Amino acid sequence: xxxxxxxxxxxxxxxxxxxxxxxxxxxxxxxxxxxxxxxxxxxxxxxxxxxxxxxxxxxxxxxxxxxxxxxxxxxxxxxxxxxxxxxxxxxxxxxxxxxxxxxxxxxxxxxxxxxxxxxxxxxxxxxxxxxxxxxxxxxxxxxxxxxxxxxxxxxxxxxxxxxxxxxxxxxxxxxxxx
Ligand code: DC
Numbered sequence: 001x002x003x004x005x006x007x008x009x010x011x012x013x014x015x016x017x018x019x020x021x022x023x024x025x026x027x028x029x030x031x032x033x034x035x036x037x038x039x040x041x042x043x044x045x046x047x048x049x050x051x052x053x054x055x056x057x058x059x060x061x062x063x064x065x066x067x068x069x070x071x072x073x074x075x076x077x078x079x080x081x082x083x084x085x086x087x088x089x090x091x092x093x094x095x096x097x098x099x100x101x102x103x104x105x106x107x108x109x110x111x112x113x114x115x116x117x118x119x120x121x122x123x124x125x126x127x128x129x130x131x132x133x134x135x136x137x138x139x140x141x142x143x144x145x146x147x148x149x150x151x152x153x154x155x156x157x158x159x160x161x162x163x164x165x166x167x168x169x170x171x172x173x174x175x176x177x178x
């Protein structure tokens with residue numbers, strides 16, 4: 001049997017990780033995994049229970065969270081306990097609170113478990129922080145993407161589509177995150 005290939009794509013915020021990852025997956029006919037979407041789905045689970053801050057988070061609830069993903073040529077669907085939450089996880093509220101949940105050690109371990117299980121039986125391109133270092137240290141290929149902060153800020157700014165936020169604050173936020 002042919003060995004499954006894991007390609008890990010890490011990089012700076014808004015450096016184009018998911019765009020590149022999907023192109024590589026489509027080129028080779030591999031599946032694509034968006035690790036950030038899994039953090040978003042867990043955050044959505046807690047938000048639906050009225051838990052929007054990490055201090056109210058109950059780690060025992062993680063046992064009730066099952067994550068799945070289906071990728072087909074550019075289209076990526078994310079499932080939370082069997083329900084398609086691909087749109088719900090992109091809401092502004094989730095975008096705002098997800099980083100707090102993604103910092104929590106148990107949340108990260110829960111995501112790692114699902115990512116490893118998912119990629120166990122198929123060749124996969126995975127993007128996100130920690131992917132090549134912590135989640136798949138033995139990945140067959142690892143990339144780290146860099147891009148000019150001004151280009152990254154422009155890309156993020158055009159994605160945000162929010163009147164209250166200007167380009168300079170997006171650039172400052174990226175520099176801070178770097
Ligand atoms: O890429 P994104 O905006 O969908 O990621 C959602 C959040 O999860 C964001 O706060 C970064 C975090 N994240 C992470 O900590 N580790 C990853 N491998 C992927 C995303």
